[in-house]
Structure formats: structure tokens, C-alpha cells
Amino acid sequence: MQTSTSWRSFRTAAWLGWVIESNWTDPFLFAVYSIVKPLSGAAILVIMYGVITQGAYDSALFPYIYLGNAFYIYVGAVMTGVSWAVVDDRELYKTLKYMYIAPINIPIYLLGRGGARFIVGSIAVLITILTGVFFLNVDINLAEVNWGLFFVSLTLGIIMLALIGLMLAGWTLITARHEGFIGEAVAAALYIFSGAVFPLDVLPEWLRPVGYFMPTTYWLELLRRSLVGDVAQAFPTLSQFSNLEILGVMIGLSILFGLVSVWVFKVCDNIARENGMIDRTTNY
Amino acid sequence: MLCPKFITPTQKALDDNHTLNPRQANESPNKILRRKMSASLAIETQDLGRIYKLRGSKKEPRKELVALQDVNLTVAKGELFGLLGPNGAGKTTLIKILTTLLSPTSGWAKVAGADVDREAESVRPRINMVSGGESSGYGLLTVRENLWMFSQFYGVPSKEANERIEALLEMIGMKDRMHTKSSDLSTGLRQKMNIVRGFLTQPEVLFLDEPTLGLDVGAMRDVRKFVLEWLKADKERTLLLTTHYMMEAEELCDRVAIINKGRVLACDTPTALKQRLQKDAIFEIQTSPLNGLSQQMLVDQPEVTQAAIAETETGAKLSLSLVEESALARVINLFTQKDVKVMNLTKREPTLEDVFVDLVGRSMAEEEDHGNTE
Ligand SMILES: Nc1ncnc2c1ncn2[C@@H]1O[C@H](COP(=O)(O)OP(=O)(O)OP(=O)(O)O)[C@@H](O)[C@H]1O
Numbered sequence: 001m002q003t004s005t006s007w008r009s010f011r012t013a014a015w016l017g018w019v020i021e022s023n024w025t026d027p028f029l030f031a032v033y034s035i036v037k038p039l040s041g042a043a044i045l046v047i048m049y050g051v052i053t054q055g056a057y058d059s060a061l062f063p064y065i066y067l068g069n070a071f072y073i074y075v076g077a078v079m080t081g082v083s084w085a086v087v088d089d090r091e092l093y094k095t096l097k098y099m100y101i102a103p104i105n106i107p108i109y110l111l112g113r114g115g116a117r118f119i120v121g122s123i124a125v126l127i128t129i130l131t132g133v134f135f136l137n138v139d140i141n142l143a144e145v146n147w148g149l150f151f152v153s154l155t156l157g158i159i160m161l162a163l164i165g166l167m168l169a170g171w172t173l174i175t176a177r178h179e180g181f182i183g184e185a186v187a188a189a190l191y192i193f194s195g196a197v198f199p200l201d202v203l204p205e206w207l208r209p210v211g212y213f214m215p216t217t218y219w220l221e222l223l224r225r226s227l228v229g230d231v232a233q234a235f236p237t238l239s240q241f242s243n244l245e246i247l248g249v250m251i252g253l254s255i256l257f258g259l260v261s262v263w264v265f266k267v268c269d270n271i272a273r274e275n276g277m278i279d280r281t282t283n284y
Numbered sequence: 285m286l287c288p289k290f291i292t293p294t295q296k297a298l299d300d301n302h303t304l305n306p307r308q309a310n311e312s313p314n315k316i317l318r319r320k321m322s323a324s325l326a327i328e329t330q331d332l333g334r335i336y337k338l339r340g341s342k343k344e345p346r347k348e349l350v351a352l353q354d355v356n357l358t359v360a361k362g363e364l365f366g367l368l369g370p371n372g373a374g375k376t377t378l379i380k381i382l383t384t385l386l387s388p389t390s391g392w393a394k395v396a397g398a399d400v401d402r403e404a405e406s407v408r409p410r411i412n413m414v415s416g417g418e419s420s421g422y423g424l425l426t427v428r429e430n431l432w433m434f435s436q437f438y439g440v441p442s443k444e445a446n447e448r449i450e451a452l453l454e455m456i457g458m459k460d461r462m463h464t465k466s467s468d469l470s471t472g473l474r475q476k477m478n479i480v481r482g483f484l485t486q487p488e489v490l491f492l493d494e495p496t497l498g499l500d501v502g503a504m505r506d507v508r509k510f511v512l513e514w515l516k517a518d519k520e521r522t523l524l525l526t527t528h529y530m531m532e533a534e535e536l537c538d539r540v541a542i543i544n545k546g547r548v549l550a551c552d553t554p555t556a557l558k559q560r561l562q563k564d565a566i567f568e569i570q571t572s573p574l575n576g577l578s579q580q581m582l583v584d585q586p587e588v589t590q591a592a593i594a595e596t597e598t599g600a601k602l603s604l605s606l607v608e609e610s611a612l613a614r615v616i617n618l619f620t621q622k623d624v625k626v627m628n629l630t631k632r633e634p635t636l637e638d639v640f641v642d643l644v645g646r647s648m649a650e651e652e653d654h655g656n657t658e
Pocket residue numbers: 275276277280336337338349350351369370371372373374375376377378528
């Protein structure tokens with residue numbers, strides 16, 4: 001009964017999320033979100049990189065930055081996807097209360113909604129990476145890719161992002177709509193502290209521990225290592241650790257973040273029920 | 285206050301006693317009675333209360349708003365129970381508590397045999413809820429898809445869900461819109477879709493919060509008919525609806541609780557509520573000019589308890605309360621003596637509106653205005 005409730009919640013939520021996200025009826029909008037937006041983000045980065053380094057596209061730093069930025073799309077998609085499901089269902093579709101009274105597992109429902117964005121996000125990530133490989137200097141030698149490591153870390157990372165999203169969803173539940181942007185804010189902060197577009201060593205020393213504490217730091221490192229091996233190891237941040245060690249740290253931190261998230265969600269969920277916030281819409 | 289029972293569970297429990305299985309046979313009669321009573325109840329509340337903490341400005345202390353107070357209600361299985369009250373009476377608050385969306389601040393409530401606060405997980409599969417006056421749903425999905433999705437959350441097999449959806453849409457008169465995107469529906473049709481969502485999962489107890497709010501007369505009639513048909517199909521189905529349409533409560537409900545400012549003021553069948561108010565017969569009479577017949581002369585008749593006269597262009601309009609209907613003949617006799625012609629005569633039944641006025645001292649509309657200026 002337990003598993004079937006969870007599975008039912010996840011499956012139906014993912015279906016709903018997919019239908020909402022893949023708005024095929026409007027191919028133009030879909031193209032803008034899954035192709036134009038990520039590509040223009042990458043383009044800005046590439047140009048800025050070119051200006052700052054005076055065109056040093058051969059440096060190992062370039063694929064480091066390019067891939068970090070590409071995979072970071074998942075953070076925005078999955079993590080904020082989970083928390084935005086609360087805002088959308090409560091304010092836009094006015095269905096959150098009906099979800100709440102249904103015999104489903106709400107956290108799993110929200111994870112399902114975020115999970116759907118994984119698929120849409122993957123399209124953007126793939127297009128960005130392919131563009132890098134074919135038109136820019138991002139060398140990925142398919143024969144040398146560590147596929148095992150890649151898929152294991154990708155999967156674990158998505159679960160981790162969705163769980164962090166749950167913490168944000170809890171927070172969103174007990175705050176007003178405009179604070180739904182908390183997801184975006186956290187995503188932006190993680191961008192800086194996870195070594196997405198520059199190694200942690202660039203940060204002032206006192207800020208680095210924040211980066212070392214983020215599971216996303218290790219996740220991005222693993223993805224880069226699995227795809228381009230040595231390039232990632234050219235940077236001192238984590239080079240003294242083996243893949244397995246980094247994977248271990250990432251899993252450990254993910255479990256920690258996951259547990260905290262589930263707990264935060266439970267607390268917020270209780271507060272929402274105590275204060276009648278589940279069906280409260282924002283009045284301006 | 286305590287609410288008298290429609291089908292007295294006590295009676296029902298005693299009647300059912302012979303169906304006891306051997307394991308239960310050595311329970312004390314009292315215990316059996318209590319268990320049986322509980323089993324025949326769909327909703328039960330005990331001293332239920334809810335206080336909202338209002339967030340004022342930072343300097344002011346937090347204010348508290350008593351939205352519900354000492355609510356004791358019992359609704360038997362199979363009943364159509366109405367909550368009638370003005371804006372802000374606490375109807376939605378009560379429904380939110382009963383549907384596990386909101387915790388009570390005092391007392392407890394059981395729905396379908398389980399505590400709504402502590403055993404929410406066992407309540408949820410057995411209930412559903414629809415609020416009127418809002419258009420919820422996923423605009424991207426068609427009517428069928430919206431409904432199908434919710435049925436999946438309740439674990440209804442897909443094929444069966446589709447059959448139910450078709451049948452219910454047919455019943456409510458919008459089967460032709462099954463494949464319309466819900467964003468393309470009018471507000472009224474969206475509300476009908478939402479109502480179907482509530483019935484689709486075949487809940488043991490269904491809560492409808494102002495289901496006909498904002499609907500036109502035709503749609504209202506469809507919905508009321510739908511509700512009654514659905515209840516008729518299964519004797520165990522229970523429905524609690526809130527409304528501030530007096531007529532709706534009178535027409536539909538087996539029993540009605542009148543609620544104002546968070547308190548249940550009265551609870552009974554519509555007929556009993558009205559009877560309790562007034563045993564007199566009320567007549568509205570239109571006549572030709574009265575030719576000197578005075579109010580005093582009318583009240584002097586032993587059977588006339590109240591008389592009001594209003595002059596009109598063509599004569600007069602009288603409102604008479606009589607101890608019993610048969611006294612009317614004598615009043616008419618008096619008219620004939622004075623050569624007063626009766627142009628029109630209607631007997632007016634007391635309405636739930638009159639009951640509300642009697643309990644609160646104000647009409648529901650006045651109470652709402654009053655509440656807004658307080
Ligand atoms: N979340 C909330 N926070 C604070 N006060 C609230 C909240 N929800 C309702 N109230 C207040 O509680 C009281 C009862 O509200 P409720 O919505 O239950 O009334 P109602 O009978 O459903 O009214 P209506 O006919 O307008 O729907 C009102 O004074 C309302 O302002």
C-alpha cells in the first residue's frame with residue numbers, strides 16, 4: 001500500500017509535469033525555453049570568456065566552464081521545478097488543496113513534478129553540449145568517456161537536486177508567492193558556490209568552505225571528470241581526490257541534504273496546516 | 285449546542301443489534317451502542333474550535349479571530365447535510381478542518397470514522413471536496429484529462445475512471461465538452477467539471493463548499509439534480525454542503541445547521557426548524573378599501589395573533605397571523621360584513637430566512653453588511 005501510494009503519486013505527477021512542461025501545442029514557446037534560452041546563456045558565457053582570456057579557447061578552463069554551465073541547467077530545472085510546483089498549483093491552477101486532500105504522498109508528488117522537468121532540461125543540456133562539441137572547442141572523446149560514472153553521478157545528482165527542491169518547496173508553502181523566487185535565488189547562489197563556471201579557488205578563502213559543503217560542487221566535478229577526464233583534473237580544487245572519493249563525499253552530502261530537506265518540508269507542511277496556508281493565495 | 289439526529293443512530297444501532305457476530309456478543313450493551321453509533325456516523329465533531337492568529341503590523345500585538353467555536357455536530361451516513369450561514373460565518377473553515385486541510389485549535393472531529401487531525405491518512409481516501417466560485421484545474425489538459433488525472437491519485441483503474449468520467453459528464457450535461465481544453469471552458473462549465481471531480485472518486489463523504497456559487501439558474505438546477513441523483517444511487521453516501529442560498533438548503537438538505545459567527549445556532553430538518561419558529565399560519569391578503577375596518581377590530585378576534593395593514597392604491601394589503609388556518613373563515617366573514625372584497629389571498633409558509641431572523645435578530649443580508657462594517 002505504501003509503495004503503491006508513492007508510485008501512484010510519482011507517476012501521475014510526472015505525467016502532469018511532463019504535459020505542462022512539454023507544451024507541444026506551442027512549439028515556438030517550447031523551442032524558446034529548451035533551445036534558445038540555454039544556448040543564449042551559453043553564448044554570453046563563451047563571449048565573456050573570450051574577452052577575459054583574450055580568446056584562450058584552447059585552455060582546459062574552457063571545457064570546464066562550458067560543461068559546468070551546461071549541467072547547471074539541471075539545477076534550475078529540477079530544483080526550482082519542485083518548489084515552483086507549489087506556487088503553480090496553489091496560485092495558478094488552484095489545485096494544491098485538492099492534491100492535499102487526495103490520498104497521495106505530497107513530497108513524492110512534488111518530486112514527480114520536478115522529475116518531469118528533468119526530461120525537458122535534458123533536451124536543453126544535450127543541445128548545449130552538442131553545440132559545444134561541434135562548433136566550439138569542447139572536446140569530448142566518446143571512446144574515453146566514463147559512462148558508468150557519468151550515469152551514476154547524473155542520476156544521483158538529479159535525486160539530490162530534487163530533494164533540495166523539496167526544502168525550497170516547504171519554504172514556499174509557508175510564504176507568499178513572491179518568495180517563490182527563493183528557488184531562483186538559491187539556484188543563483190549555488191551557481192557561484194559550486195564551481196559551475198570557475199574553480200572554487202577563485203573565491204576568497206573564507207567563502208570556499210561554502211562551496212566545499214555543497215553536494216553540487218562534487219556533482220559537477222564528477223560529470224566533468226566522466227566526460228573529459230583530465231581537463232577537470234587540471235584544477236587544484238579537488239584534484240587530490242579520486243573519483244570514488246568524490247562520489248562518496250557527494251553521496252554523503254546528498255543524504256545529509258536530503259534528510260534535512262525532508263525534515264524541513266515536514267515542519268513547513270505542519271505550519272501550513274496549522275495556519276491554513278495550503279489554499280491561501282496571495283493578495284496584493 | 286447539540287444537534288438532534290435525523291436518523292437516530294441509537295435507534296438504528298438497536299435495530300441492527302441482531303447482526304452482531306459472536307466475538308462482539310459479550311460486549312456491554314453500552315459499548316455496543318457506542319460503537320454502533322460511531323459506525324453509522326459519517327461526521328462527528330466535539331467542541332470543535334478554530335482561532336486564526338492575524339498578522340497585524342509589526343508594532344501591534346497579534347490579534348486573534350475566533351472563526352469556529354464549540355461546534356458539536358453529527359451527520360449520519362446517507363444524509364445530505366447543509367451548513368447555512370452568512371459570509372464569514374465559518375463554513376469554509378469547518379470544511380477545511382473536516383477535509384484535513386486545516387488543524388483545529390480545540391476539540392476534535394471524525395470523518396468516516398477517523399480523526400481528521402491525527403488520522404488524516406485514513407480520512408483522505410474516503411473523502412473529496414469541491415469549492416465553488418473558483419476555477420481550478422489545469423488549463424492545458426482537456427476535461428477528460430483533468431478528471432482522469434485526479435482519479436489516478438485515488439488509484440481508480442484507468443478504464444473504470446474513463447467510464448465513470450463519461451457517465452458523470454453525461455449526468456451533469458457536459459459530455460460534449462469532454463475533449464475540450466479546460467482553459468477553453470466558461471467559468472460555469474469549469475465549475476461543473478470541478479464538481480464531477482469531487483464525485484468521480486466515489487467518496488464516502490463528499491464536501492461541497494458553495495457548489496452553485498456564480499452559476500446561472502440552468503446550471504444550478506443541473507447541479508442540484510446531479511447531487512440528488514448521486515445520493516440516491518447509494519444509501520451510504522453522505523454529503524455536506526455549505527450555502528448561503530436559503531432555497532437551496534430548504535430544497536436539498538435532510539438537515540440544516542444554521543451557523544453564524546462561528547457558532548452553530550440551530551440544527552434540524554428544515555421543516556422542524558420552521559415549525560419550531562412558528563406554529564401560526566401566516567396569510568397575505570389584498571383587499572378593496574377597508575371601509576372603516578381597523579387593525580384593532582382584527583386583533584380583537586381571538587384567533588388573530590398579529591395583524592399588519594398597509595394602504596395601497598386600490599385598497600389595502602393585510603398580513604395576518606392566525607392561531608389556526610380554520611380561523612380564516614371568521615376573518616373573511618368580518619370582511620363581508622364591512623363590504624370589503626378580497627382580491628388576493630396567499631398563505632405564506634415561514635422560510636429558513638425567517639428562522640435565521642428569529643435566531644440572530646437580523647436577516648442574513650443585514651448580518652453580512654453588519655459584519656463588513658464592524
Ligand atoms: N487563513 C485565515 N487567516 C485568518 N483569518 C481567516 C482565514 N480564513 C478565514 N478567516 C476568517 O475566519 C472567518 C470565517 O471564515 P470562513 O471562510 O470560514 O467563512 P465562510 O462562512 O466560509 O464565509 P463565506 O460565505 O464568505 O465563504 C472570517 O472572519 C474570515 O475572515
